[in-house]
Amino acid sequence: MDSRITTVVFDIGNVLIEWDPEHLYRKLIPDPEDRRRFLSEICTPAWNLEQDRGRSWAEAVAERIALFPDHAELIRAYDLRWHEMVPGAIAETVEILYELQNAGVPLHAITNFSSEKFAEAQERFAFLKTAFRSVVVSAHQGLLKPDRSIYEVLLKSAGLAPETCLFVDDSLRNVEGARTVGMQAVHFTTADRLRADMKALGLPLR
Numbered sequence: 001m002d003s004r005i006t007t008v009v010f011d012i013g014n015v016l017i018e019w020d021p022e023h024l025y026r027k028l029i030p031d032p033e034d035r036r037r038f039l040s041e042i043c044t045p046a047w048n049l050e051q052d053r054g055r056s057w058a059e060a061v062a063e064r065i066a067l068f069p070d071h072a073e074l075i076r077a078y079d080l081r082w083h084e085m086v087p088g089a090i091a092e093t094v095e096i097l098y099e100l101q102n103a104g105v106p107l108h109a110i111t112n113f114s115s116e117k118f119a120e121a122q123e124r125f126a127f128l129k130t131a132f133r134s135v136v137v138s139a140h141q142g143l144l145k146p147d148r149s150i151y152e153v154l155l156k157s158a159g160l161a162p163e164t165c166l167f168v169d170d171s172l173r174n175v176e177g178a179r180t181v182g183m184q185a186v187h188f189t190t191a192d193r194l195r196a197d198m199k200a201l202g203l204p205l206r
Contacts, residue, residue: 004164005184005201008100009154010132011145011169012111015188016097017089017125024084028074042068043078051114054139082117089125092191096198096205101131103204108134110154110167112174115139134158145169146177155181166201168194 013019021039029035043064051060057079064075101107109132111118118137122128128135136154143150155162162182169175170188178185186197199205 005166005203006164007106007108007160007166008198008203009108009110009165009167009178009183010097011167011171011174011188012109012113012121012128014170015090015168016093016127017086017121019086021078021085023087024077024081025074027084028077038071038074042071043075048078049112049144051117052112052138053144054115054142057114057116083120083124086121086124089127090191093188093194094127096191096195097127097131099205100198100203105203107132108136108154108158108160108165110136110145110150112138112145145171145174146180148177148180151178151181151183155183166198166203 010016021043022035025035025039029038047060047064051057061075061079065072068075097107109128113121115137118128118139134154134157136150136157138144138150141150141153143153145151151162151167154160155165163184165183167175167178167183167185168188169178169185172187175185175187184201186194188194195205
C-alpha cells in the first residue's frame with residue numbers, strides 16, 4: 001500500500017459498533033452447548049445473512065418458526081431483542097472516525113446490515129447519520145460483501161477512484177473483496193492497530 005489515501009470507507013458492525021448474538025443468548029440459553037447448537041443449527045449465520053441481503057425480519061422469523069416450532073420464542077428474540085446483541089459503540093474506533101471527520105477526510109461506509117436494523121441503529125448511534133457522506137447498506141442493494149459489486153456501488157455513486165480509498169473491515173474476506181476492485185484495505189483487529197496503520201498511510205491522526 002502507498003500513501004495516496006484521500007478517503008476512508010468503514011465497515012460498521014464490529015468496527016464501529018459491537019454485535020454478537022452471544023450477548024443476548026447467554027441470558028436466554030445458559031448452557032453453552034445448547035446455545036452453540038441453537039446459533040449454529042437454528043438461527044444460523046447464513047440465515048441471519050439473508051436479512052442483510054434484504055429479506056424482512058417478519059419473513060425470516062416465520063420461516064425459522066415453521067421449521068423449529070419448539071424454539072419459537074427464542075427465534076423471535078433474535079428480532080425483538082436484537083439491541084441486546086449490540087451492547088454499544090466501539091468507542092476507540094468512533095474516536096478515530098471523529099478525528100478523521102474533524103480533519104476534513106471524506107468518510108463513507110459499506111455495511112452488511114438489514115434495512116430494518118440499520119434504521120434502528122441509526123436512531124441509537126448518531127454518528128451513523130452524521131459522520132458519513134454516504135452509506136451503502138447491503139439490504140438496500142441486494143448485495144453482500146465481499147461481492148465486488150457492492151464496492152463498485154459506492155465507487156460509482158460517490159465518484160471515487162478506488163486507489164485513493166482505504167477500506168476498513170473486521171472480516172478478512174471483505175478486506176480482500178475491496179482489494180479486488182483496487183481499493184486499499186486494512187483488516188480491523190483493534191482500534192490501536194487501526195490508528196497505527198492509518199498514521200503509517202499518512203492519515204491525519206494524533
